[in-house]
Amino acid sequence: MPSATLDRVAVVTVSYNSGGQLPAFLDSVAALSTRPGSVVVADNASADVAETRSLTAARGVRLVELGENAGYGAAVNAAVRALPPGVEYVLVSNPDVAMSADALAVLVDALDRQPAAGAVGPRILNPDGTTYPSARNLPSLRTGVGHALLGTPWPTNPWTRAYRAETQSPDRRRSVGWLSxxxxxxxxxxxxEVGGFDPGYFMYFEDVDLGLRLGRAGWLNAYEPDAVVTHIGGLSTKKESRRMVLAHHRSAERFLRRKYASPLLAPLRWALVAGLRLRAWVVVRRAG
Structure with missing residues (x-):
């Protein structure tokens, strides 16, 4: 049976030296039982952009070249702006994700059934078939601090489990704080309505921040486990580089400053930022 194409649905992805991943990703999109009417690749000044130009041209995919590495969120925003006005739903995906044939159809149906939902996320599998905790609670002061301090040395600590919503069955549909x-x-x-991703996050936390702002604007973030995708990069065993560690902590600092923005909470912000900077220093030193 030929695939159905929905012009009101689009797929966008971000490329940064992702020439090796894009062919498999675009193959996965082309094999969907419900295909998007538009596919856009936003390129963050990749060294292999010439290869990406050839690939996208051959497949009829639109390429948006940013001319600089603007970060993940800013690149997604640029891709969304390039979409036709009739597009109602946008699947935002990393290029190292492989989707099951019915994943997009199930997600579209979930948004159709839930008019109060601003976003819906699939069950994301790691390459070994385990479920990645992609549908999480927003970090509270207690769970955020507990996860930051104990998440690496004690992954099953109660604060990390609460933040990752690991007490919930991965088979259960539910509203969550944010989606990967x-x-x-x-x-x-x-x-x-919420201004898309905040381009102030170069990488990390842009999805946490989006979930927070959608919720504050009255939208739900919904988890749909019947839609299944596999994140090929989900179980990387490589150590994070110093640059990645620092970017993660800078983004966490930005998120905390915005979440606890009240002048009355200034002492709390100072304490949290000091703790983050100390943690970043320790992690970088341990990484060598």
Whole structure:
């Protein structure tokens, strides 16, 4: 049976030296039982952009070249702006994600059934078949601090488990605080209403921040386990580079400053930022 094409649905992804991943990703999109009417690749000044130009041209995929490495969120925003006005739903995905044939159809149906949902996320599998905790609670002061301090040496600590919602069955549909930006279907109206991703996050925490702002604007973040994708990069065993560690902590600092923005909470912000900077220093030293 030929695939159905929905012009009101689009797929966007971000490329940064991702020439080796894009062919498999685009093959996965082309094999969907419900295909998007538009596919856009936003390129963050990749060294292999010439290869990406040839690939996208051959497949009829639109390429948006940013001319600089603007970061993940800014690149997604640029791709969404390039979409036709009739697009209602946008699947935002990393290029190292492989989707099951019915994943997009199930996500679209989930948003159709839930008009209050601004975003819906699939079950994301690691390469070994285990479920990645992609549908999480927003970090509270207690769970955030507990996860930051104990998440690495004691992964099963109660604060990390609460933040990752690991006490919930991965088979259960539910509303959550935020959804992983590795693969998420957003309602374009909701996404535009909150201003899309905050480009101030170069990488990390842009999806946490989006979930927070969608919730504050009255939209739900929904988890749909019947839609299944596999994140090929989900179980990387390589040590994070110093640059990645520092970027992660800078993004965490930005998120905390915005979440606890009240002048009355200034002492709390100072304490949290000091703790983050100390943690970043320790992690970088341990990494050598």
């Amino acid at each position: 930006g590795a693969c998420v279907l957003v309602r374009r109206r909701a996404f535009d």
